[in-house]
Amino acid sequence: MDAIDTVTRNHVRDIIKGGRRLDGRGLTDFRNIRIETGLIQNAEGSAQVDIGNTRVLAGVKLDVDEPMEDTPDQGNLIMSAELLPLASEKYETGPPSPDAIEFARVVDRGIRHGECFDLKSLFIEEGKVWGLFVDLYVLNYDGNLFDAGLLAAMSAIAGTRIPKYVNGKADREDRTARLSIRNMVSSATFAKIGKSIVLDPSGDEEKAADCRLTIATDGETVRAMQKGGMGAFTQKEIDELIGVSLNKHSGLKDMMTRAQV
Amino acid sequence: MASSSNKPELIVNGRRLDGRGFDELRTIKIVASPLKNAAGSAYIEWGNNKILAAVYGPREATPRHFAESTRAIIKCRYAMAPFSGLSEHGRSGPNRRAIEIAKVTKEVFENVVMLNEYPGSQIDLFIEVLQSDGGTRAAGITAAAVAFAASGIPMRDLPYAVSVGRIGDEVALDFTMIEDNYADSDMPMAIAPRNNDVLLLQMDGKLTREQLSKAVSMAIGAGKGISEIQKNALREAYERSSK
Numbered sequence: 001m002d003a004i005d006t007v008t009r010n011h012v013r014d015i016i017k018g019g020r021r022l023d024g025r026g027l028t029d030f031r032n033i034r035i036e037t038g039l040i041q042n043a044e045g046s047a048q049v050d051i052g053n054t055r056v057l058a059g060v061k062l063d064v065d066e067p068m069e070d071t072p073d074q075g076n077l078i079m080s081a082e083l084l085p086l087a088s089e090k091y092e093t094g095p096p097s098p099d100a101i102e103f104a105r106v107v108d109r110g111i112r113h114g115e116c117f118d119l120k121s122l123f124i125e126e127g128k129v130w131g132l133f134v135d136l137y138v139l140n141y142d143g144n145l146f147d148a149g150l151l152a153a154m155s156a157i158a159g160t161r162i163p164k165y166v167n168g169k170a171d172r173e174d175r176t177a178r179l180s181i182r183n184m185v186s187s188a189t190f191a192k193i194g195k196s197i198v199l200d201p202s203g204d205e206e207k208a209a210d211c212r213l214t215i216a217t218d219g220e221t222v223r224a225m226q227k228g229g230m231g232a233f234t235q236k237e238i239d240e241l242i243g244v245s246l247n248k249h250s251g252l253k254d255m256m257t258r259a260q261v
Numbered sequence: 262m263a264s265s266s267n268k269p270e271l272i273v274n275g276r277r278l279d280g281r282g283f284d285e286l287r288t289i290k291i292v293a294s295p296l297k298n299a300a301g302s303a304y305i306e307w308g309n310n311k312i313l314a315a316v317y318g319p320r321e322a323t324p325r326h327f328a329e330s331t332r333a334i335i336k337c338r339y340a341m342a343p344f345s346g347l348s349e350h351g352r353s354g355p356n357r358r359a360i361e362i363a364k365v366t367k368e369v370f371e372n373v374v375m376l377n378e379y380p381g382s383q384i385d386l387f388i389e390v391l392q393s394d395g396g397t398r399a400a401g402i403t404a405a406a407v408a409f410a411a412s413g414i415p416m417r418d419l420p421y422a423v424s425v426g427r428i429g430d431e432v433a434l435d436f437t438m439i440e441d442n443y444a445d446s447d448m449p450m451a452i453a454p455r456n457n458d459v460l461l462l463q464m465d466g467k468l469t470r471e472q473l474s475k476a477v478s479m480a481i482g483a484g485k486g487i488s489e490i491q492k493n494a495l496r497e498a499y500e501r502s503s504k
Contacts, residue, residue: 098364101357113446113465211368213462222473225448225464228364230371232458235477242470 005207012208016196021205023052028199028244033252035151035259037159044175045160047259049152052202053142055087058134058152060160064124064170065131075122075129079108081136081149088141088203102228104136107149109224110216114185116157121180124165132160132179143202146214146226150187155256158184185223186252187216188245192231199244215242219249268443271428277440279308283433284479286423289490291404293411293498301412303494305404308437309394314404316412319382333379337367339401341390347438362398363388369402369422369451369460375415384414395438396424402451402461407491411498420460421487422451425476427468432475434483448473450480454488457481 015022025031031052040046045060065076081104083091096104111134122130134156136149158181164174191201191209201209210231216224222242227233233241271278281287287308296302299315322328339362343351355363370386386408388401399422406420424436427446436444446466453460459477468476 096357098360102361102364105357105361109465113467115467221467221469222464223467225462226365227459227462228368230368232372232453232456232460233462234459235457235474235481238459238462238477239470239474242473246470 008204009208012204013194016193016198016208019196021198023202027196030147030200030248031202033151033255035155035255037155037259038261043156044163044172045156045158045179047152047155047159048139049148049155051144051148051151051200053140054144054148054203055138055140056145056148056152057137057139058149058156059137060156061133061135062122062130062160062163062170063133064165064168065129066127067123067129071119072127073123074119076131077108077112077119077134078131079104079111079134079136079153081107081138083138083141087138091138091141102226103145103149106146106214106224106226107136107153109226110150110185110187111153111157114216114218114223115183116154116185117179117181128165128168130162132157141203143204143206144189144200146189147187147200150185150216151252151256154185155259157181158256159260183218184253184256185216185218186249186256187214187224188241188248189214190241190244192233192237197237197241199248213238213241215245217242217245217249219246219253222246269439271440271443272431277428277433279437283431284482286435286483286486287437289403289487291407291490291494293407293494294502299408299412301408301410301414303404303407303411305400305407307396307400307403308435309392310390310397310400311392312397312401312404313389313391314401314408315387316384316405316408316414317387318384319379319414322381322383327383328381331380332376333374333382333384335367335370335374335376335384335386337363337370337386337388339363339366339388339390339398341393341397345390345393362401365461365463366398366402366405369420370405370409372458372460373406373416373418373420373453374409375417378415393438395436395441396449399423399449399451403487403491407494410491410495418453418455418458419488419491420451420453421484421491422449422461423480423483423487424449425480426466427472427476432472432479434479446472448476448480450477452481452484454484457484
């Protein structure tokens with residue numbers, strides 16, 4: 001951690017001790033969220049999400065694929081993430097970092113265990129299924145990638161159109177069939193900073209945080225969780241944060257629904 | 262969690278496939294300090310899981326730009342041996358799942374190890390899964406805590422880990438591989454028992470707020486027994502070495 005990070009960290013921690021945040025938000029407020037879908041016409045589905053200055057673009061591609069051995073009647077969901085060097089001075093080129101892998105896997109678990117679509121609907125014929133590839137491109141980093149990533153992936157998947165299958169290949173000229181969506185999930189990520197806990201941490205708040213907790217729900221039940229960082233949460237805190245996450249879902253779901261073209 | 266159509270019955274006559282009750286752990290055996298070269302090590306058999314954990318260091322952090330001027334850094338490797346599973350020959354070395362597990366495992370020990378004692382240095386934690394049967398990250402962390410303690414590096418607490426989750430309507434403790442594959446929810450946790458601080462928490466599947474609360478309580482409830490086994494292993498190692 002360099003000197004300027006230490007100064008930022010101390011500043012954020014001092015302010016939060018007084019129950020306030022750097023940007024004046026309430027402790028359980030999101031920053032402004034903007035969702036735009038369909039930007040990438042060549043993709044089968046796409047969505048760009050801004051949470052404050054954090055920007056994540058999700059692109060969906062469907063390729064003719066072979067099913068996994070243990071699920072011959074299901075398509076495949078493959079989620080990857082790139083922390084692009086253009087998104088932050090902290091990101092470097094090279095193979096995926098543990099942070100990038102964790103990011104992709106947590107978003108994957110939200111979508112998969114949220115049962116957002118039926119993988120069986122991606123079955124084509126014996127030995128042939130659709131592989132649904134979701135790539136999360138981080139374009140600008142200012143904290144809370146996880147919530148932006150899940151909103152982007154969910155919104156992109158919700159607008160995905162399936163190419164026609166012709167002679168063993170995908171005909172992308174004809175993409176009229178829609179992927180049928182069964183459930184919508186969203187997540188809420190919290191950062192614990194000293195004794196305070198805040199929703200949707202900014203980049204500076206993440207620098208100051210002891211740990212974070214991401215909770216993905218469909219408003220009724222919890223579908224995925226991930227704690228990160230060296231700090232600790234108590235049982236009571238976890239229960240309260242689940243309550244907040246369940247309450248935040250309907251607003252986020254409305255935003256995703258409205259963003260569909 | 263495979264949502265396969267040929268899902269086996271996981272609960273027969275109110276009991277689990279291996280005869281355990283819902284809040285019952287598998288048999289856990291830990292041997293502290295089995296490896297000579299490591300600063301600290303532990304071998305754990307947790308049900309059919311067989312896992313080695315070793316700690317090296319503190320030593321100079323490499324490359325140098327990874328070093329922190331105020332504390333030691335921890336590097337963690339978690340990997341499953343190519344022969345460790347029941348299915349085909351695996352690829353050697355860490356895959357994406359393993360890299361994520363190593364990251365969250367490292368964070369557990371960053372919390373409890375007194376890193377400020379060793380500025381500029383690194384401590385390596387290696388977890389090698391030799392045989393797997395569900396819950397390897399929990400068993401690996403439980404063993405790693407013993408390896409750290411055996412190394413003599415000062416710690417604030419001796420964490421343990423265990424998985425909880427849901428099978429049908431039942432919240433249950435410590436899934437085997439087959440339960441893990443077909444359960445409705447899985448939630449590995451690592452806990453520092455002094456204040457029941459939650460240091461690792463991952464979850465997937467589907468749980469209500471009430472089920473989740475019950476599962477966390479079950480993981481905390483299992484802690485006393487696991488901690489006792491960890492401490493006994495350390496005690497036995499000291500007795501062996503003082504003979």
